[in-house]
Amino acid sequence: xxxxxxxxxxxxxxxxxxxxxxxxxxxxxxxxxxxxxxxxxxxxxxxxxxxxxxxxxxxxxxxxxxxxxxxxxxxxxxxxxxxxxxxxxxxxxxxxxxxxxxxxxxxxxxxx
Amino acid sequence: xxxxxxxxxxxxxxxxxxxxxxxxxxxxxxxxxxxxxxxxxxxxxxxxxxxxxxxxxxxxxxxxxxxxxxxxxxxxxxxxxxxxxxxxxxxxxxxxxxxxxxxxxxxxxxxx
Numbered sequence: 407x408x409x410x411x412x413x414x415x416x417x418x419x420x421x422x423x424x425x426x427x428x429x430x431x432x433x434x435x436x437x438x439x440x441x442x443x444x445x446x447x448x449x450x451x452x453x454x455x456x457x458x459x460x461x462x463x464x465x466x467x468x469x470x471x472x473x474x475x476x477x478x479x480x481x482x483x484x485x486x487x488x489x490x491x492x493x494x495x496x497x498x499x500x501x502x503x504x505x506x507x508x509x510x511x512x513x514x515x516x517x518x
Numbered sequence: 519x520x521x522x523x524x525x526x527x528x529x530x531x532x533x534x535x536x537x538x539x540x541x542x543x544x545x546x547x548x549x550x551x552x553x554x555x556x557x558x559x560x561x562x563x564x565x566x567x568x569x570x571x572x573x574x575x576x577x578x579x580x581x582x583x584x585x586x587x588x589x590x591x592x593x594x595x596x597x598x599x600x601x602x603x604x605x606x607x608x609x610x611x612x613x614x615x616x617x618x619x620x621x622x623x624x625x626x627x628x629x630x
Contacts, residue, residue, distance in 0.1 A: 447623075449621035450561065450608070452618060497560075506551075506553075506561070506610075
């Protein structure tokens, strides 16, 4: 069935290094994707989104890349900081009825 | 901070009881969605309200019900609580149905 999933459940990164979190999707008709960050004990926080007419979008220290050919998107965090430690979800709204479909998430741990 | 607030923050109930969770949407947002997040999982869509009407429902039984008020705040009611209902319940609001959803901090429910 249709799904949005993540390749790795955990990722450990040295402080100051770049982080890359990956996400695969199965619905080739998907046209909008969102990355959320969820810190312990908090609700998901919107980070960045991208529409299918784009391959890349940049925010503050974050970049999302979308490869429609292989149905893959990634979130890149530059100069990772301890405050970036959280679970990161990619999410996709369904057509016609727009709940968000989340994967299980990737836990990013930043090593000082 | 997203401007979405939820109450209470934590709640303990026993099996068979009923619970009401509350959500105040961000100013100007007319759409509220509710999600259930089990430990270690991504949020699962329960239902969405748009201008006081239910606008879609996920795979949850009828004992999960909701309301949206004229000021666009919302309630989630769960009857006949089961142990598996223990989870973080998240509310998200958006400017409209197709717009980005912003999450509140959640209510953590424990059913004993």
